[in-house]
Amino acid sequence: GDSVTQMEGPVTLSEEACLTINCTYTATGYPSLFWYVQYPGEGLQLLLKATKADDKGSNKGFEATYRKETTSFHLEKGSVQVSDSAVYFCALSPIQGAQKLVFGQGTRLTINP
Amino acid sequence: NAGVTQTPKFRVLKTGQSMTLLCAQDMNHEYMYWYRQDPGMGLRLIHYSVGEGTTAKGEVPDGYNVSRLKKQNFLLGLESAAPSQTSVYFCASSRTGLSYNEQFFGPGTRLTVL
Numbered sequence: 001g002d003s004v005t006q007m008e009g010p011v012t013l014s015e016e017a018c019l020t021i022n023c024t025y026t027a028t029g030y031p032s033l034f035w036y037v038q039y040p041g042e043g044l045q046l047l048l049k050a051t052k053a054d055d056k057g058s059n060k061g062f063e064a065t066y067r068k069e070t071t072s073f074h075l076e077k078g079s080v081q082v083s084d085s086a087v088y089f090c091a092l093s094p095i096q097g098a099q100k101l102v103f104g105q106g107t108r109l110t111i112n113p
Numbered sequence: 114n115a116g117v118t119q120t121p122k123f124r125v126l127k128t129g130q131s132m133t134l135l136c137a138q139d140m141n142h143e144y145m146y147w148y149r150q151d152p153g154m155g156l157r158l159i160h161y162s163v164g165e166g167t168t169a170k171g172e173v174p175d176g177y178n179v180s181r182l183k184k185q186n187f188l189l190g191l192e193s194a195a196p197s198q199t200s201v202y203f204c205a206s207s208r209t210g211l212s213y214n215e216q217f218f219g220p221g222t223r224l225t226v227l
Contacts (some may be wrong), residue, residue: 004155032212043117043203043218044156051213089155095211099144100171101216103155 002027006104013080014112021075021107023064023090031092033057033066034101035071038087047088049074082111102107115139117219119204125194125225126194134189134222136204144207145187146171146216147179150201156203161208194226 007022025033032051036044048057053068063078073090090104120135136145143164148156158171162181176198178190187206191198201223205216 036218041220043131043220044216045218046215049213049215095212099207099210099212099214099216100146100158100161101156103157105153105155 002031002094002102003093004090004092004102004104006088006107008105008107010108010110012110012112015082016079017111019075019077019080019084020107021088021090021109023073023075023104024091025071025073025092027071027092027094027102029095030068033064034091034093035062035073035075035104036063036089036091038089040086044089052078059071080109080111082113085109085111117206117217119219119222120203121222122220123223125227127143127227129193130191130194131192132194132224133191134202134204134224136187136189137185138187138204138206138217139185140206140208140217141184141211142206142208142217143184144210144214145181146205146207147177147187147189148203148205149173150203150221151200157189159189159202194224196212197225198224199226200224 034049035047037047048059050057050066056065091101146161147159160179165184204219207214
């Protein structure tokens with residue numbers, strides 16, 4: 001079945017450091033790929049998405065590129081801020097049938113000033 | 114525009130008790146979903162609905178029932194709670210079921226079963 005694997009956390013960085021959170025997936029065909037973010041005490045919200053191979057999603061300085069050849073969708077940011085501290089979830093939605101998101105286990109990110 | 118709201122925010126139950134979690138959305142979305150979030154496991158789909166009056170099973174449906182009598186509401190019921198159902202429950206909605214659509218999440222309900 002479809003699955004998503006994220007790098008294990010927690011991840012702790014200093015402000016202005018570079019960030020990469022790895023995400024790989026297993027799926028049939030060409031799923032849509034997402035990064036959702038969960039700030040403390042809140043529900044998940046969409047950070048960015050990509051719907052076909054080589055697409056790049058971007059938002060709030062974060063980027064991720066849909067790599068079909070490596071089945072990956074790594075999240076990157078060049079300079080993190082304290083306000084980026086949150087839990088980040090990689091997810092896929094199969095191309096067929098009702099949209100049923102399959103989530104990775106989540107990566108907790110803490111940014112220290 | 115409140116988006117997706119969930120009631121209650123916190124609840125403690127004893128084993129064997131029942132309860133209903135309420136999810137409401139004001140975006141006129143067709144699809145609604147219930148997930149549970151457990152440490153180290155991400156979110157897993159319990160049940161979902163593709164429209165008013167419809168429900169379908171997700172990945173982990175055992176021990177739960179759902180109803181979608183009105184388009185804006187999606188109820189999750191636990192008939193006889195078990196400690197394994199201790200979790201954080203999230204409701205979500207989306208405009209359509211197309212794979213690229215964004216899902217909008219509620220703030221969650223933290224349930225503890227003793």
